[in-house]
Amino acid sequence: MMKMYILWLFFIQILLHVSISNSGKVPAIIVFGDSSVDSGNNNFIPTLARSNFPPYGKDFPNGDATGIFSNGRIATDFISEAFGLKPIVPAYLDPTYDISDFATGVCFASAGTGFDNATANVADVIPLWKEVEFYKDYQKKLKASFGDEKAKEIIRESLYLVSIGTNDFLENYYTQLERRMEYKTVQEYEDFLIVLAENFLREIYDLGARKISLTGLPPMGCLPLERAINIMGLHSCVDYYNDVALEFNAKLGCLVSKLNKDLHGFQLVDANAYDLILQIVAQPSQFGFEDARVGCCGTGRFEMGFFCDPKSPFTCKDANKYVFWDAFHPSERTSQLVASYLIQKHIGKFL
Numbered sequence: 155m156m157k158m159y160i161l162w163l164f165f166i167q168i169l170l171h172v173s174i175s176n177s178g179k180v181p182a183i184i185v186f187g188d189s190s191v192d193s194g195n196n197n198f199i200p201t202l203a204r205s206n207f208p209p210y211g212k213d214f215p216n217g218d219a220t221g222i223f224s225n226g227r228i229a230t231d232f233i234s235e236a237f238g239l240k241p242i243v244p245a246y247l248d249p250t251y252d253i254s255d256f257a258t259g260v261c262f263a264s265a266g267t268g269f270d271n272a273t274a275n276v277a278d279v280i281p282l283w284k285e286v287e288f289y290k291d292y293q294k295k296l297k298a299s300f301g302d303e304k305a306k307e308i309i310r311e312s313l314y315l316v317s318i319g320t321n322d323f324l325e326n327y328y329t330q331l332e333r334r335m336e337y338k339t340v341q342e343y344e345d346f347l348i349v350l351a352e353n354f355l356r357e358i359y360d361l362g363a364r365k366i367s368l369t370g371l372p373p374m375g376c377l378p379l380e381r382a383i384n385i386m387g388l389h390s391c392v393d394y395y396n397d398v399a400l401e402f403n404a405k406l407g408c409l410v411s412k413l414n415k416d417l418h419g420f421q422l423v424d425a426n427a428y429d430l431i432l433q434i435v436a437q438p439s440q441f442g443f444e445d446a447r448v449g450c451c452g453t454g455r456f457e458m459g460f461f462c463d464p465k466s467p468f469t470c471k472d473a474n475k476y477v478f479w480d481a482f483h484p485s486e487r488t489s490q491l492v493a494s495y496l497i498q499k500h501i502g503k504f505l
């Protein structure tokens with residue numbers, strides 16, 4: 155039973171070694187997306203989609219609740235570190251950082267957002283088009299600080315990590331009426347999102363981005379929140395949502411092939427962790443976990459954001475024994491496994 159777990163630990167050791175001998179091919183990690191990769195931008199906008207209070211961040215050295223939706227670091231942080239860069243990718247809106255910090259890593263992501271503008275409106279967060287506006291602003295600052303030549307090199311050689319889409323389904327299509335009236339079947343809505351994804355990817359290509367990792371949907375029917383309401387299914391994963399995720403990921407895969415053919419020099423990678431996460435949820439003990447059904451925070455069934463109460467007597471002691479930190483987001487340990495898997499399977503070629 156422990157074999158798989160030990161294999162993973164071994165792999166992480168290799169990663170650490172690789173990061174030390176990294177020749178610096180990737181000058182920066184640049185992040186777009188939602189709460190799976192937001193390192194704190196929502197702290198600086200008026201929204202309730204926040205996590206900058208305990209018990210979030212409880213496993214950071216000082217228990218700092220930086221606005222990351224986890225007990226500790228997230229996958230993009232581990233990837234950044236493995237590439238010999240910062241252990242934490244700083245949030246662009248955080249005024250304690252400046253362009254010299256952002257030159258080696260920057261995060262434009264916003265918890266609660268999606269490909270669809272209407273998704274960002276649900277919780278008043280940063281829509282994807284606005285993340286791109288911030289990215290343009292970032293490019294200007296790079297040029298002002300480092301000169302055109304160096305700025306262009308950073309833009310071209312950096313690794314872009316894009317993780318977004320779950321909220322379009324779970325926080326928008328299946329919970330708000332507007333899009334369901336407009337797109338009668340979920341397949342129609344998926345196709346609409348694929349067009350938006352294509353527009354976004356073409357736009358950042360036009361702005362100079364070349365090395366891009368696009369992470370599709372996780373098995374979203376296995377998020378504790380969805381399991382909690384699956385009463386008829388005895389709190390097993392909601393197969394229907396997992397099927398939607400698989401269908402959407404397949405469409406993203408086709409988009410990736412198409413754009414790599416269409417756009418000269420584009421190195422877009424279809425990097426989803428669906429299979430790994432499903433495997434972890436199905437056999438948590440093989441990966442060193444004790445629980446995959448509920449999150450650590452509170453009862454683990456519905457709490458996230460402000461519902462994740464620092465005084466809850468139910469919050470677990472050791473979050474890294476849980477696959478999920480809260481009802482929607484992975485624990486630091488899961489994020490570390492996901493990062494290792496993505497590097498091994500999809501983005502290691504950029505190392």
Ligand SMILES: *[C@@H]1O[C@H](CO)[C@@H](O)[C@H](O)[C@H]1NC(C)=O
Binds near residue numbers: 271283350
């Ligand atoms: C999303 O909103 C932005 C800003 O208002 C707009 O430019 C863009 O066209 C919108 N996208 C869609 C698909 O409606």
